[in-house]
Amino acid sequence: MNFTRKLVPLMASAALMATALAGCSGNNNSAAGSTASPEGSAQTETGGKPASIKAMTILFGNPPETGSNKALEDLEKRGNVDLDVTFVPSEAYTDKLSVAVSAGDSYDLLLMDGGKDDKFNNLVKMGAFHDLTPYLEKTENISQIDDVVWDGIRIDGKVYGVPRPRGLYGGGEANVLIRKDWLDKYNLAVPKTVDELTNALAVFKENDPAGGGKTIPFTIYGSDGVNSPGPFSGVLPIQFAFGIPNVWKLDGGNAVRDFQTSEYKAFLEWLRDSWSKGLIDKDAPVLKNQGQARSKFLAGTAGAFVGNVSDLGEANVEKLKQTDPNAEIAIVDVLEGAGGQKGAAVLGGYYGLWAIPSSVPENKVQQIVDFLDFTASEENIAFSKAGVTGIHSSDFKDGVAVQTEEQQKQYDLDKPSQFILENRVDPYVYASSKVPEILTQQKATLDIISKIGIENPFLSYNSQFASKNPDSYKKMSAVMTKYVLGEGTWDDVQKEIDTWTTGAGVQITKELLDQYNAAH
Amino acid sequence: MQRTLRPKRFNQLWPFYLLAAPGILYFLVFHYIPMSGLILAFKEYSPFKGIMDSPWVGLDNFRQFFGTSDFYILLKNTLLISLLNLIIYFPFTIILSLLLNEVRLKVFKRVSQTIVYLPHFLSWVVIYGITISFFGPSGVINHYLSQWFDGNANFLVSNEWFRPLVIFQSIWKDAGWGTIIFLAALAGINPEQYEAAKVDGASRLQSIWHITLPGIKSTIVILLLLRLGSSMDSNFMQIFLMTNSLNLDVSNVFDLFVYHIGLEQFNYSFAITVGMFKSVASLILVLGANYAAKLLGEEGIF
Numbered sequence: 025m026n027f028t029r030k031l032v033p034l035m036a037s038a039a040l041m042a043t044a045l046a047g048c049s050g051n052n053n054s055a056a057g058s059t060a061s062p063e064g065s066a067q068t069e070t071g072g073k074p075a076s077i078k079a080m081t082i083l084f085g086n087p088p089e090t091g092s093n094k095a096l097e098d099l100e101k102r103g104n105v106d107l108d109v110t111f112v113p114s115e116a117y118t119d120k121l122s123v124a125v126s127a128g129d130s131y132d133l134l135l136m137d138g139g140k141d142d143k144f145n146n147l148v149k150m151g152a153f154h155d156l157t158p159y160l161e162k163t164e165n166i167s168q169i170d171d172v173v174w175d176g177i178r179i180d181g182k183v184y185g186v187p188r189p190r191g192l193y194g195g196g197e198a199n200v201l202i203r204k205d206w207l208d209k210y211n212l213a214v215p216k217t218v219d220e221l222t223n224a225l226a227v228f229k230e231n232d233p234a235g236g237g238k239t240i241p242f243t244i245y246g247s248d249g250v251n252s253p254g255p256f257s258g259v260l261p262i263q264f265a266f267g268i269p270n271v272w273k274l275d276g277g278n279a280v281r282d283f284q285t286s287e288y289k290a291f292l293e294w295l296r297d298s299w300s301k302g303l304i305d306k307d308a309p310v311l312k313n314q315g316q317a318r319s320k321f322l323a324g325t326a327g328a329f330v331g332n333v334s335d336l337g338e339a340n341v342e343k344l345k346q347t348d349p350n351a352e353i354a355i356v357d358v359l360e361g362a363g364g365q366k367g368a369a370v371l372g373g374y375y376g377l378w379a380i381p382s383s384v385p386e387n388k389v390q391q392i393v394d395f396l397d398f399t400a401s402e403e404n405i406a407f408s409k410a411g412v413t414g415i416h417s418s419d420f421k422d423g424v425a426v427q428t429e430e431q432q433k434q435y436d437l438d439k440p441s442q443f444i445l446e447n448r449v450d451p452y453v454y455a456s457s458k459v460p461e462i463l464t465q466q467k468a469t470l471d472i473i474s475k476i477g478i479e480n481p482f483l484s485y486n487s488q489f490a491s492k493n494p495d496s497y498k499k500m501s502a503v504m505t506k507y508v509l510g511e512g513t514w515d516d517v518q519k520e521i522d523t524w525t526t527g528a529g530v531q532i533t534k535e536l537l538d539q540y541n542a543a544h
Numbered sequence: 545m546q547r548t549l550r551p552k553r554f555n556q557l558w559p560f561y562l563l564a565a566p567g568i569l570y571f572l573v574f575h576y577i578p579m580s581g582l583i584l585a586f587k588e589y590s591p592f593k594g595i596m597d598s599p600w601v602g603l604d605n606f607r608q609f610f611g612t613s614d615f616y617i618l619l620k621n622t623l624l625i626s627l628l629n630l631i632i633y634f635p636f637t638i639i640l641s642l643l644l645n646e647v648r649l650k651v652f653k654r655v656s657q658t659i660v661y662l663p664h665f666l667s668w669v670v671i672y673g674i675t676i677s678f679f680g681p682s683g684v685i686n687h688y689l690s691q692w693f694d695g696n697a698n699f700l701v702s703n704e705w706f707r708p709l710v711i712f713q714s715i716w717k718d719a720g721w722g723t724i725i726f727l728a729a730l731a732g733i734n735p736e737q738y739e740a741a742k743v744d745g746a747s748r749l750q751s752i753w754h755i756t757l758p759g760i761k762s763t764i765v766i767l768l769l770l771r772l773g774s775s776m777d778s779n780f781m782q783i784f785l786m787t788n789s790l791n792l793d794v795s796n797v798f799d800l801f802v803y804h805i806g807l808e809q810f811n812y813s814f815a816i817t818v819g820m821f822k823s824v825a826s827l828i829l830v831l832g833a834n835y836a837a838k839l840l841g842e843e844g845i846f
Contacts, residue, residue, distance in 0.1 A: 122807055126591040146810045150590035240682075246788050255789070306681035309701045309790050382592060491809050495614060495796070501789040509701075509790075 075391035076106040079133035079445060080124055082376065083111035088439035095440035098412045103398045105391075109443060125152060125381070132384050132392055133445070136185055136377045140177045140484065142491035144185070144377065153184045153379040154386070159393040160186070165400035166393075168449045173373040176484040185377025186396055189449045192373035193474045196314060197260045198332040199368075204354035206233045206327055217360045218265045218294070221328070225303040228327040241303045243326040245311035246505070253283055253497035255295065255505040256308055258317055258330040261359045264367030266291040270480040272536070279482070279533045279540075283500070283521055292517070295508045309505055324348045333466040334454045357469040358476060367478035378446065396446040405448055408441035416440060424458055485539040489531040496528045585817040598813075605817035614796065622797040625783075626775035628707055633714050634771060637722035638764065642752060644723060645730045657727075660720025668781040671717055675786075676700065679709065701790040710786060714779070725767065726760055733759040765842045773830040776822040798822055 088095070088111070100107050110131075112120045117137055124131055125147060136144050147153065160166060166186055173187050200221065206228060207214060215221035225241035232239045244258035254263075264270075267287040273280050282288055298304050305326065311317055314331070321329040322340055324347035336353055344351040360366045378396060380389055398404070410417035410425035416435040419426035427435060447453070451474065455466035490496060503520045506512035554561075585605055587598040609615065640660070647653040663671075678684050679699035686696045699705045733756065741751045780799040787795040798818055806815020834844040 118808070122810065125810075126812075143808065143810050150810075151592040307676075309788050310676060310680055312788075492608070492805070492811070492814075493612075495801070495804065498789065498792055498796075502792045505789045 074100065074104050074106045075388065075395065076108070077132045077392055077395060078108045078110070078130065079135075080110045080112060080120070080131050081135045081442075081445065082114050082117045082137050083442070084114050086439075087111040088442050089437045093438050094415050094434075095407075095411050095438040096443055099399075099404075099407065099440070099443050102403075103395055105395050107395075107443065109445075111442065131381060132388065133396075134379050134381060135188075135445075136379050137375075139187070139372055139374060139377055140179070140185075140486075142486050144379075145179065145486050146491070147379075148179050148184045151382055154382055154384065154389050155182045155184060156186065156380065156389070156393060157181075157183045159390050163393065163397040165448060166397045166446065170373060170449070176372045177374070177377060178484075185379040186393070186446060187372070187374030188376045188378065188445075188447050189453065190371075190373060190375045190447075191451060191454050191470065192370055193470070193477050194260075194332055194368035195371045196332055197258060197330050197369070198473055199330065199469065200261050200328055200356040200359055201321065201331050201335050202328040202354050202356060203228075203233075204352035205348070205350045207354065208352075209233060214354045215356055215359070218262060218362065221262075221356070221359060222294075222298065222303070225298070225327065226301060229302050233327070234325045238325050240305045240307075240320060240326040241328065242298070243305040243311075243317045243320045243329045244308050245313060245317045246309045247501050248312075253500040253504070255292070255501060255508050258314060259291075259295075260369060261330060261356070261367075262294070263288075263291055264369075264476075264478060265359045265361035265365055266294070267361060267363065267365035270367070270369045270478040272480055272482045274481050274540075279537050281524075281529065281533070283504075284525060289514070289517075292504060292507060296510060299508050300510055309509070324351060332454050333469050334456050336462055336466055337457050338459055338462065355465070355469055357472045367476050368473035370477040370479045370483075372483060399444045400446040400448045402448065404444050408444040411435050411438060411440040424460075482536045482540060485536050487532040487535040489528065489535060493528060496524075496532075500524060582816065582820055584813050585820045587813055589813040589816075591812070601813075605813050606821075608814065609817050609821065614801070617793070618796060618798050618801055621794055622776060622778055622799075624794075625707060625710060625778055625797065626771075628711050629714060630768075630771060630775070632711050633719065633722075634768065636715055637719050638726060638760075640719055641723035641726035641730060642756060644727060645756065646748065646752070657720070657723075660723070662720070663717045664721035666717065668717075668779070668785055671713055671782075672785040675709065675713065679705075698790075700786070701788065703791050703794045706786065706791040706794045710782065713782060713786075726763060729760040729763040730756065762843055765837050766845055769830060769833050769837065769845050772833045773826050775829060776826045 096107065121134065121137070124134060136147075138144060160183060169187060169189050170192065172192065173189065174183065177183065177185060177187050200215070202214065202221075202224065204214070207224060210227050210231060212224050212227060213220070215224050228239055228241040234240075244256045247254050247257045263282070268282050268285060268291055269280065271282055273282075273285075295304070305311070305317070305320065307320075308317075317326075317329045318331060318335070320326040322343045324344060333355065336355055341351070341353060344353065358366050380392055384392070406420050409423070410420040410427075411431075411434075413419070415431070416438065417425040417427045417431050425435075452467050452470055455463055455470060457463045457466055500517075500520045503512060503516050507514065507517050581595070584595065584598070586600060586602060587595075588601050589595070589598045644653060644657060644660075647656065676683060680686070681696070681698070681701060683699075685699070690696050697705070699709060737755045737759075738751055741755060746754070776798065778797040778799050780803070783795060783797055783800060784803070787800065802815045802818045805811050806818070830845075834846050837844045
């Protein structure tokens with residue numbers, strides 16, 4: 025069949041992101057732990073002969089050295105495995121994954137990067153993966169993962185994939201990041217409310233700090249209209265400040281979708297107003313992902329964008345300073361609305377699920393799970409940050425590796441952290457800076473947003489109907505975008521919302537509510 | 545007579561059959577056997593149950609496909625883009641080859657040929673990048689439009705401009721490449737005809753009209769038929785990159801739909817259903833056009 029040809033497109037989104045920037049690395053994927061007090065990184069496990077494990081995982085940035093990788097050798101020795109990891113660039117991952125899954129026989133371990141989504145549900149229903157529930161009982165490190173996370177990934181009470189723990193709150197779209205040096209220039213404080221933010225953006229627009237009329241006060245990006253109906257993505261903190269629920273809310277037993285609320289209308293009006301004043305990036309409708317928005321910010325032309333604490337990292341600051349040596353980034357930890365509303369999304373708390381294809385023989389499953397458990401151990405936090413003592417670093421102190429320049433270089437080549445397949449539970453996973461002051465700030469912000477989490481009651485449920493109609497939100501997204509751009513009226517939007525409410529929405533709401541009621 | 549001839553002919557021809565055998569085998573193994581996979585359009589396929597054990601669902605997939613409210617929009621968008629390609633891009637390549645053919649200075653001809661071929665080797669992603677920097681909301685063109693005329697054009701973020709831009713991109717990227725076959729056909733025209741025409745006092749345009757065009761007529765017809773055969777396909781990459789929520793009404797095509805439903809959701813059967821519909825529709829188109837070509841006295845491809 026011409027099925028393979030249909031795979032090609034993926035390369036498109038791929039390359040697109042590549043053009044956008046290569047810098048989304050270090051955001052979601054950096055394996056970080058900071059509470060570690062590592063010991064004995066050379067303990068050899070005595071056991072049977074090494075289990076050979078072939079795994080496929082997602083890669084941001086450059087792959088580790090493939091020839092003789094000392095980090096890999098060390099890990100293999102300590103873990104008593106023969107590890108073969110295929111690193112697939114994030115841009116091509118979906119593509120490669122569907123081939124790997126349907127081929128069925130080549131891998132022992134696959135990272136399902138979308139987590140428990142429709143795709144994963146479909147695959148589990150097809151019998152693609154081993155039920156891992158019985159194998160997880162004896163694990164030491166994996167079992168420390170929060171119950172909320174486990175509840176979120178179970179299908180019919182069973183675990184089909186081991187989640188890679190991440191922060192529960194906010195995810196990649198938790199906070200507004202804003203140019204501190206620009207704020208200072210015009211005697212503005214870091215905004216705390218939507219009004220203050222709007223005001224700051226207007227001042228940026230008026231004074232054009234980037235010069236030549238190039239200033240983009242606020243950069244966001246277009247929504248794909250498949251999963252999220254809104255006109256733009258990269259606006260969550262503002263949505264929560266308007267009091268919009270996290271996708272769904274329960275109102276006396278009824279399920280209400282975010283765009284059905286009156287708060288959503290107010291939010292769209294704010295967008296429309298800001299757009300008309302030129303506060304929002306004109307390119308937003310054609311930007312396809314957060315990476316592109318971030319790259320505008322890091323290129324020094326945008327005043328604000330939505331990311332999370334990992335964007336405060338020194339790598340970003342350095343990039344920004346190349347265009348403007350005075351550049352500084354401030355983070356808006358909480359953005360409040362007029363009525364004091366605020367929030368950060370409570371998410372699944374993981375990035376990707378490690379699934380074992382059902383083609384893997386049963387007697388090997390425990391070995392694979394044990395290895396995952398081993399990589400999540402404390403000694404491997406040190407390993408992921410400092411590599412092998414003597415080769416990649418000379419010491420590991422207070423969660424930071426002590427490295428000579430040469431060791432640093434070797435570390436960057438071998439990338440020990442990439443081989444740590446399963447991460448250890450760590451609420452500060454996004455606080456990845458090596459600069460103590462930034463690290464403190466990152467942790468403080470994470471602490472703050474963990475108190476304003478807004479849950480999505482249906483986070484772990486899926487609607488079959490929605491998955492069979494991937495285009496169901498596209499029209500709404502189009503109409504809303506037009507409204508924001510001043511090309512349509514509210515009646516058009518309301519009509520589309522009503523169409524959904526009385527059409528596709530009935531089925532979707534029912535399916536989700538049924539699952540919710542069955543579980544509660 | 546015939547009976548005695550046949551074995552004899554095979555005896556004479558077997559080396560040629562042998563020569564063709566790998567080719568025939570290739571088509572059997574890689575093109576005809578996989579076609580049996582089409583039965584998956586009538587099943588609820590799971591790769592883990594296998595083709596045989598997946599349950600039959602009859603025509604459910606087709607019902608679902610034709611039942612989506614989007615079906616006619618998808619059909620319209622797909623066909624319109626193909627049609628525009630057919631009436632704008634395709635003649636453009638012919639004109640371009642005629643122009644190249646008229647160039648007398650060999651060096652200039654070679655250089656210009658190389659230059660028009662080059663964009664073909666750029667990926668769609670690069671071309672999309674170029675498109676954004678020229679036509680994007682904050683692109684070069686809009687920059688000058690707003691400076692000089694105090695206005696701006698929504699090239700990438702409106703329904704109106706989507707099709708013209710897509711055709712423009714196709715021409716920019718592939719028109720040069722598309723001339724190759726025409727140029728080969730043009731090289732086959734007997735130069736004596738031109739000399740004779742010259743003696744009779746024909747102007748350049750007249751010899752193009754009366755000698756060059758008739759000389760490549762059959763090539764044009766064959767290429768046209770081949771293009772019709774792929775009119776249900778869109779250039780996925782190109783469309784995928786150019787699409788956004790503001791041009792959705794005109795940019796949503798079958799290939800995009802298949803990608804969302806088949807690949808993103810692992811709904812293999814449904815993707816195959818759409819693929820099968822596309823193939824059958826294309827086959828009918830080609831057969832019809834081929835029949836029409838024959839009625840008009842052309843050779844056709846069958």
